[in-house]
Amino acid sequence: MKIKKLVDLFRQSPFFISKFDTYIENAINKAIWYAIKRSGNWMMEKGVYTKVYTPDPDRTVFIKFLSENLYNVLKLKNEIKDDVLKSYHLSAKGIGDDLYYLTESYYRKLGTYKGKHSMSDFITPRANEFLGSGQISKNLMYEHVVPKNLYIRELAQATKMSELKEERIYELLSIYYFVCTVTVEEDEILLSIKMDEEWDRKNPFHRYEKAGISFFRNIERYA
Template sequence: MEKYSLNEEALKFFSHFEKSVDDRIVFTNADLVEKFKQSTFHHKDFESYIPTAINKAIWYAVKRNGNWDMKRGVYQKRRESSPNKETIAPEFETKINTPIRNKTTPCFTFNREDYIRHLSKNLFEVLMLKKEIRDDFLRKYHLSAKGVGDDLYFLTESYFRQKGLFRGKHSMSDYITLNAKKAIESGNISKNLIYEHMIPKNIYIKQISEITLAGELTDDFIYNLLIKYYFVCTVTKEEDDKLPSIKMDDDWDGINPFYRYKKAGIEFFPNKKIQF
């Protein structure tokens, strides 16, 4: 029977996998392990190894590959090694990492990990309190997608205000479209712009609510969902109308947060300089 090296197969997988990866997508080790297990590079004899063997092999493959940034279990492909630059508007190609300077969006380096940790820790504390609400009807509302979504928004605003960075709702979005940027510069904001969740928030908030009611919620569980899925884009009303509002199509891979935008042909770019 042919023998396979787990480390070498993991490296082969990663070299093949990264060719189709958008450099704006963030992966956890668990995401990559699952992708590896679904690939042709995974062999059934690997399942007889110790439980952490594949996790370690993936980590080692990422390190050996050299094209990715690795920080606290979160991996992201470096921009200069990405083959998918066509997903970004060409006119912003040379200044994609330059924050927009206008009356609404501040110029600053935004640490996404610190931001998501803030949201996760505080949302966990809030949900633990909500879980103790005695009235079933009231508890159900506060643990609904609407109730938890409101908490998430106000925690987001709280973070920006504490950092002295709040310049209105649309200064908090991770990304922005060209048309939305023009609307902000013209002062035509309230009626024409949408603070749009790039993955409909009910998809991951439902998971958070269910785990809360089951008594199994942790702040790490919240963090792992938000770091993958909690991205917001400022779009125009016309652009928002092109997007399905409450679901992802069946062919979504469960990972790419920009799937709806790419499928709808909506181009966007960072609304702030992000540090992962």
């Protein structure tokens, strides 16, 4: 991402105020360059900046909460006798619902829950505009950055084989369980249930980078 793109994103963000344009020429460009240099969160190569995502200090506690509770839930689901019912509860939809409601439970206990979009880790600039306008339900999507079926499948299989480990749940969720609030239009240009063949299985933001969709940390979640 070049500095011009970063400037454009800043102008779309809630941090921009028109007064900045009354400062010296290219003040925003220079300020962003200085902030990037000092933050240590961006890597520059051949004039292009790449974001280096640093861990959220509260994320460790959050993922621990999810992994402990999901482990207990999946162990109980494995005791279901009816094959049809068990198949549903160990599907991507069933386990995905467990993750969603555990996430909601976590943020309700923190007292920061303000609807599902307040729980997303990231939000796009355009989605952030809608979030402030009140046009939420029809314009925004709660989108898993890595399609959840890609890692839930492993958890379901391990559960059925009685080989499920809480440590493995923690590892998978730490790497892949990120949610971004996007617009309906942005959601339509993302691969919905898979990653492309270029994905290294390490970078959870690969789909967004390939689609050219930018995002930033969801302020609402930290309010």
